[in-house]
Amino acid sequence: MSSSLVDFWRKFRRNRAAVAALFVLALIVLAAAFGPLLYTADPFDMLGRPTQPPSQRFPLGTDVSGRDILAGLIHGARVSLLIGIVASLAATLFGVLVGAAAGYYGGALDNLLMRGTDFFLTIPSFVLAVVLVAIFSPSIVSVTAAIAIVSWPSVARLARAEFIAQRDRDYVQACRALGMSNLDIILRQIMPNALPPVIVVASLMVATAILTESGLSFLGLSDPNVISWGYMIGVGRTVLRVAWWMSAIPGVTILVTVLCINLVGEGLSDALNPRLQQR
C-alpha cells in the first residue's frame, strides 16, 4: 500500500502548478486551524474606527463597523473550508452510493435513481441552495446540507458511469464465480476501481462548495453567529467605491483558495488517470 502512495506522489509531483497550489492550500489550512490561536482578535468586536485602510494595528484595515478584517479572514477560513469540505464529503458519499447502486444493478432501480437525480439537475443549483437555506433558516448545518444537496447529482452520474463500465468486466464475473455477494463486489471490488475519477470530481467540488457558500453569505444567507468570506464581501459592498479593499481582500482570498483547490484537483486527475499511468 505504501508503495502505491509513493508511486502516486511521484506522479503528482510532476505537475508543478499542483504542487505549488498544494503548498498554498496547506498554508490556508494551517491559518484556519491555528490562526485564531495566534491572532486573537475577535472578528465580531468593534476594535477601532470603521473603514480604516490597512495599518500597523489593523494589517488589513477595518470594515464598516470597525471590525478587524484580518481576524475576519482567519475565522472565515475555518467556516469556508469546513463547509466546503463537509458538504463535498457528504455529497460524494451519497452520490457514490446512489451511482453505485444504479450502475451496478441497472434496470428499474437505475431508472428510478437516475430520474431522481435528473430532477435535481434540472433546477439551477444556486437557486435551489438559496431556497433550501431560506426555508430552513441559515445556520452552518443548513448551509452545509443545502450545498451537499445541490452537489451530489453530478457525483452520482459519474459513479454510475464508472460502475456500468466496470460491472461487466471479467474480474467482476470472476468474483461472482467465487461466491462473493453483490454488496462485497460493489464496495470492495468495484469501488477501488471506480473511485479515482470520483476523487478528482470531489476535490473540485470543494472549490465549488466554497464559492456557493460565499454566494449564499453574500446574499445574507449565512449563519449569523459565524463570520465567513462571502459575508465580508457583502459587508464591504456598500462602500466599494471608497474602500475597495474591504471587498477585494476576502474576494482575492476566495479566488486564491478556489484556484489552488482546482489546481490540486487537476494534479490528482493527472496522477490518478489510468491513461496517463504509463511509466
Next chain:
Amino acid sequence: MSALLAIENLTVEFTTTRGTVRAVEGLSFRLERGETLAIVGESGSGKSTAALAILRLIAAGSGRIAGGRILFEGSDLLTLADDRLRAVRGARIGMIFQDPMMALNPVYTVGDQIAETLIAHQGMSRRAARQRGVELLRRVRVPAPERRIAEYPHNLSGGMRQRVMIAMALACRPSLLIADEPTTALDVTVQAQVLSLIDELKAEFGMAVLLITHDLGVVWEMAQRVVVMYAGRKVEEGPSGRLFTRPAHPYTRGLLRAAKWEEGEGRRLSEIPGTVPSPSDMPAGCAFAPRCDAAVSRCRGERPALGRVGAQREAACFVAESEPA
C-alpha cells in the same frame, strides 16, 4: 450412479433489440466425478453461455435461463437460494476464464485475491489464508511464491496470471472446475504448461473438469468425452477417441478437417464455408444445413433430433454415420 453434474434441457435466452434469441437451446449432458468433458464449438455456438449458466452468471439485464435443470451434487442450482448458491460458487465449483488479465482485480495483490476466497468460504484468518495462498501458488508452480503473492496482477505474465486464477479456483478444493477457454489468451508454449497443470491438479484433487474450448488439440489431450455444440444446440456427443476417429456429424467432420486433423502434404487449409447463423435468424431445418456438404432436402425443412450413433454416442443429423456395432 448419479452424475456429479447433470444438465437437463437447459435453455438460455437473451433479449435484444431484435427480439428474444436463444443462445442455448435444450442442452443436456452429464459429467461424472473425476471426468473431463469438453464442450467444443465455434464462436457463437453457445458453449461459453452454457458454462456461465451453470453458475447462474448470465447477466441479469439482458439474458435469462428460460428453462431446464442443472443438478449438481444432488441439488438444482437453478432453484437454489442466493446464499446457498454463493456457497457453491468458488467452494464446490471453481471457474477460470479466458483472459486472466481481465479476470483479476487490478487494485489488489495476488495474495489478497486468493485469501479473499479462503476467508469467505472457509472462515480462515487472514494470516492462515495468506500462508495457504503461498502453498497454492507453489502448487500451481509459480516461482518464488513468497514474493509473488505481494505483487499486483499487472506485474505478472499471462501464464502466471492464469496460474493465479487456477490457484484461486482450486483454493477450496472444488469437485468441479469449469475452464472457459483457459488457454486462448496465452502463448502457445505456455498453453501446454497450463493444460498439463490442470490435468495434474485434476488427478490430485479428484475433481471433474468442464473444458470449454474451440481448440480440438486441447480436447484430444485433455478430455475423455466431448460435446459438440452448434448454434446453441448439442449436435454430437461421444467419447473423445472414437469421436475424433469416426465423427458422426458433418459439422464435427468439418471442425476436424479445419483443425488439420487429417494430415496431408501441401493441401490447402480446409475451412467450413460460411459462419454460424445469428440466433435471431435461424434456418428452418437443421441449423448447419446451409453450410453442410452432406445436406439433403429433408435437412432444410425439418430439424433432426439427437439419436444414437453408437455406444455412448449420439448425434443430431439425418445423414449421421453410425458406428458399426
